[in-house]
Amino acid sequence: MKVLTVIGARPQFIKAAPLSRALRTRHREVLVHTGQHYDHDMSRRFFREMRIPAPDHNLGVGSGTHAQQTGAMMVRLEELMVRERPDAIVIFGDTNSTAAAALSAAKLGIPIAHVEAGMRSFNRAMPEEVNRVVADHVATLRFCSTPAAVRHLRNEGIVSGVFLTGDIMADALRLLLPGPERIARILRRRRLEPGHYVFVTIHRAENTDRRENLRQIAGALIGCGRQVVFPVHPRTRGCLERFGLLDRLAGSPDIALIPPVGYAESLALQSGAHAVLTDSGGLQKEAYLLRTPCVTARTETEWTETVASGWNTVTGPRRDAIIAALRRIAVPRRHPAFYGRGDAAGRIVRHMERALG
Ligand code: UD1
Ligand code: UDP
Numbered sequence: 001m002k003v004l005t006v007i008g009a010r011p012q013f014i015k016a017a018p019l020s021r022a023l024r025t026r027h028r029e030v031l032v033h034t035g036q037h038y039d040h041d042m043s044r045r046f047f048r049e050m051r052i053p054a055p056d057h058n059l060g061v062g063s064g065t066h067a068q069q070t071g072a073m074m075v076r077l078e079e080l081m082v083r084e085r086p087d088a089i090v091i092f093g094d095t096n097s098t099a100a101a102a103l104s105a106a107k108l109g110i111p112i113a114h115v116e117a118g119m120r121s122f123n124r125a126m127p128e129e130v131n132r133v134v135a136d137h138v139a140t141l142r143f144c145s146t147p148a149a150v151r152h153l154r155n156e157g158i159v160s161g162v163f164l165t166g167d168i169m170a171d172a173l174r175l176l177l178p179g180p181e182r183i184a185r186i187l188r189r190r191r192l193e194p195g196h197y198v199f200v201t202i203h204r205a206e207n208t209d210r211r212e213n214l215r216q217i218a219g220a221l222i223g224c225g226r227q228v229v230f231p232v233h234p235r236t237r238g239c240l241e242r243f244g245l246l247d248r249l250a251g252s253p254d255i256a257l258i259p260p261v262g263y264a265e266s267l268a269l270q271s272g273a274h275a276v277l278t279d280s281g282g283l284q285k286e287a288y289l290l291r292t293p294c295v296t297a298r299t300e301t302e303w304t305e306t307v308a309s310g311w312n313t314v315t316g317p318r319r320d321a322i323i324a325a326l327r328r329i330a331v332p333r334r335h336p337a338f339y340g341r342g343d344a345a346g347r348i349v350r351h352m353e354r355a356l357g
Contacts, residue, residue, distance in 0.1 A: 001027045001357055003113075004086035006077065008034030008061070008097030010042050011282045014263055015092045015115060017050035018171035022345035023090075024053075026353075030084055034073045034097040035060040039234060041260040049262050050176060066096060066127060073100035081108055088113055088356050091135060092168075093281075099131035106138035111356055115168055115348060117142030118149030119281075119302040127205065141355055143168075143348050146338060148304060161355070165347040166340015169285050174342035177271075177290075178264050186268040190229060190256065198226050198326060199273040199292075201280050203233035206317075207297060211243045213317035217297055218245045220277075220322035221255055228255045229269060275329045277322065284312055285339060295325040305338045 003023055007016045016031075023029045033055035037043045047054065059076040061069060077100060081089070088111040091098045098114075105112050114135050121129050136142055136153060144150045145167035153162050178186070187194055200221060207213045218240070221228050230249075232240070240246040250257050261269065267286065270276050276287040276294045284303045287294040294312040306312035310332035315321035 001087045001352065002030065002084070003027055003088050003090055003352070004030045004032060004081065004084055004110075005090040006032045006034065006097060006101035007055075007092065008036030008073070009095045010037055010046065010260075011280075012092045012095065012097065013043065013046035013052060014050065014172050014282070015168045017046075017052050018168060018175055018345040019090065019115065019348060020052055022349045026349075029053075030057070030086060031055045032077070032080060032101075033058045034077075034100065035062055036069065036073075036095065036097050038062060039260075042234065045262055049264065050172070070096045070100045073097060074104045077101055077104040078108065081105060081110060086110060088140070088352065090115065091139075092116055094119065094128040094132040094135070096127070096131065099134050102135040102138050111140040112138060113141040113143065113348070113352055114139040115143045116145055116149075118144045118151075118153040118162070120149075120152045121300050121302050123300055125206070141351060143344070143351070145340070145344075146305060163347070163351045165351070166342070166344040167285060168344045168348070169282060170289060170339045170342040171345045172263070173267060173286060173289055176264050176267065178268050182264075183268040183271055186265055187272045190258075190269070192227065192229060192269070192272065194272045195274055196227060197273055198224060198228050198275050198277050199269045200228055200230040200277045201233065201283055202230075202278065202297065203236050204279040204298065205235075207279050208233075208236045208239040214239055214243055214245060216317050216319045217322070218249055219319040220297075220326075221249060222252050223319065224323050224326050226254065226274065226326065229258065229273075230255060231258050231261045231266070233260060275326055277326065279317075288312065288335075289339060291331070291335060293329045293331060295322060295329075297322060305336075309334060309336065309338075311335075 061072045089105045090113045092115045141161045143165045271290040288306045296314045299316045313325040
């Protein structure tokens, strides 16, 4: 098979790493970077760290409004797909790069394999929810991380081309998780005491772009009474500056605002934390896989099994609720393998071979 993989944002580089390895053992992969993320810390670093082959094409789309970004990607992807004539495309998750590639391929009649299909927040105000619904409905093969995702698709009338494979981030984690000594070194370098600090990431538009939500979250970091380490996403840095919150956070002696970190360091910092505080989808899963309790500063989550099992608390972007959840952190005893065994990549490739090969 000739497979054209489309990626563009940080979590997609991470998800593509294990799948690219599995695909390339028997098939030809053409790797396309849309250019949605472009800072070294948000893009190139992951290619090097995770030994992802250099993209065959970088569309250099960059930032913009949703329509500008998605439209520019579609125009360039269509040209490329016509030229490359792949047997199928692979897309991941729910970003604008995902939706653009899905729409372009669907209209050219090229089969689409959607990895991390069927996730739903049931909140259509999130751009990601729109992107995932579009991608799932035009996809040919849908690879689901959990039984809940399979159910969501069934409820929307999608039953064929649906496969439960486990979550590809479990594969990535298995490949790159540092050993205990390296984790200890990373924590020492950051002057962090194992089990005592909170690892924070915040980047969702609904939290960063609304002054009040970002103010509440910043207030929680200042008031939580723990050491905080917070690698700041470029969107978030811009909003913190715009709303006059950056100096307040930076001036707080217990808060370390740092540039985005590499993948292995992100795993190490999550694994050594007392708790993770985030609005990221990937972080909620990783915290679970690493057995670190999580507090989610959103009003809902797609990863509901982490909440039902007691490992994740959904607080919304509310200072007092976040602080209360961080004070009540407890480590549940049960830890079911919700996300599979880290062998999703091989399963996905085998399903693709059977369906398309
Ligand atoms: C995107 C995805 C989101 C995903 C996140 C992962 C969409 C709609 N959103 O959100 O689902 O969780 O990536 O991190 O696709 N910027 C830079 N440098 C970069 C990239 C972005 O400075 O390398 C800044 C720009 O000001 C840009 C802003 O961040 O306007 C937002 O970037 P964008 O890719 O549009 O959305 P994310 O918030 O990163
Ligand atoms: N991540 C990272 N460095 C950071 C923050 C996050 O490597 O500074 C990793 C994190 O470990 C996870 C992925 O990025 O694997 C999650 O991506 P992100 O939060 O950007 O997007 P989402 O998962 O919300 O779509």
